[in-house]
Amino acid sequence: MRLSRYFIPVTKDVSSDEKMIASHKLMMQTGMMRQNAAGIYSWLPLGFKVLKKIEQIVREEMDRAGAIEMLMPTLQSADLWRESGRYDAYGPEMLRITDRHDRGLLYGPTNEEMITDIFRTYVKSYKQLPLNLYHQQWKFRDEVRPRFGVMRGREFYMKDAYSFDLDEASARVSYQKMFAAYLNTFNRLGVTAIPMQADPGPIGGDLSHEFLVLADSGESEVYCDKAVLDVPPPGEGFDFEDHDALIEEMEKRTKFYAATDEKHDEAAYAAIPADRQVKARGIEVGHIFYFGTKYSDPMKAEVQTKEGELTAIHGGSYGIGVSRLVGAIIEASHDENGIIWPDEVAPFGAGIISMKPDAEDCAAVADDVYAKLTAAGKDPLYDETSDRAGPKFGRMELIGLPWQVTVGPRGVKNGVVELKRRATGEKEDVSVEAAIARITES
Ligand code: 5CA
DSSP states (O other), X not given: OBGGGSOOOOOSOOOOOTTOOHHHHHHHHTTSEEEXXXXXXXXXXXXXXXXXXXXXXXXXXXXXXXXXXXXXXSEEEHHHHHHHTHHHHTGGGSEEEEOTTOOEEEEOSOOHHHHHHHHHHHOOBGGGOSEEEEEEEEEEOOOSSOBTGGGBOSEEEEEEEEEEESSHHHHHHHHHHHHHHHHHHHXXXXXXEEEEEOOOGGGOOSEEEEEEEEOTTOSEEEEEEGGGGGSOOOOTTXXXXXHHHHHHHHHHHHTSOEEEGGGOOHHHHHTSOGGGEEEEEEEEEEEEEEEETTTHHHHTOEEEOTTSOEEEOEEEEEEEEHHHHHHHHHHHSEETTEEOOOGGGOSSSEEEEESOTTSHHHHHHHHHHHHHHHHXXXXXXXXXXXXXXXXXXXXXXXXXXXXXXXXXXXXXXXXXXXXXXXXXXXXXXXXHHHHHHHHHHO
């Protein structure tokens, strides 16, 4: 993409609000998003690209774990929520809407009721189980205090998956699959997210884990054993059908103490060797629940067993804050000059700075780098504007693409370009071919 033809409204001055956390400020400065109302944002091209990359990784890992993608609407019927008893219980966070026929609607804060209704309509036999359906869709929660940009929005993008099983034992296997899939997902996104015992809150149930990315700006206070940070994720070859492997995976991690303040047990924490005690703040990027028959009982989501009896299914739900992750990744990966995008979610694979776009020889080399990186599928951002060097470097640093290739007159004379790795700041003068090779290998 040529920067002169793209739309990145970079602004240095965003707000003097001291409480603005780094990710919020950086997202505003880089023109990734625009606030339209409290907690409601437009995703401008750069931000939208990142959101879509995260969505795609989440999708791939859900699919790999056997979940099936679909799409439910943002608006839901109030009657469905009356069936489960949550219409009144949900409180003022729910945005209630009345249509022209005076029918009650709501902007969905989550989809347990709707998916249970779909399930009960079509699934009648144990033979069709287990089933895990998911979608990625906008949600609305009328938060009292929307803040920190996309971290606590009112409208936000969520991946929510819903599992249906014949009994509790099988539902726990479904839960373990999602647990393992989440570890792989967050690992691919370049963040360390720690599973912690959590309070199920309004979703309900008795088994629940939150996944938290440690960051000073996080809203939750967390306590954990440092050892939990060192357990590697299950990885690419992991077999989701191998139940023993699933159990082992979950045990490997849950045997170490890790809890949010709501579930914190001071005595258990004190028993951890002092040099391994971690008290920190965290951002909740995922939350999984096993809630048994909480929705299937009142909504009559029943299937026939082998013996021909009707039984309420056992359910779980599994959320990932996709839009929140954009902020969480930046919170975990930035410096005083700007964002440092992990390779997998970077909006562009590399940035090219043409220092003298008016000089024919310089422009030719920069065009060549642009063509080659594009052909290699690296989707580069090409700054061929006539802005001065300082602002060009500053802007590229701020946007924080994993690689920067600077094409300047002196280098061109010597047959080299400058290759810089954003994360480490390492710079090297190399040939165009070597630069392309390094970037495509990463
Ligand atoms: N039905 C369940 C699982 S699908 C559910 O709604 N869980 S949740 O309430 O924990 O939300 C799932 C994830 O959405 C959270 O872990 C968090 O990452 C994200 N999330 C929740 N509220 C907000 C918000 N106001 N702004 C941004 N992300 C949010």
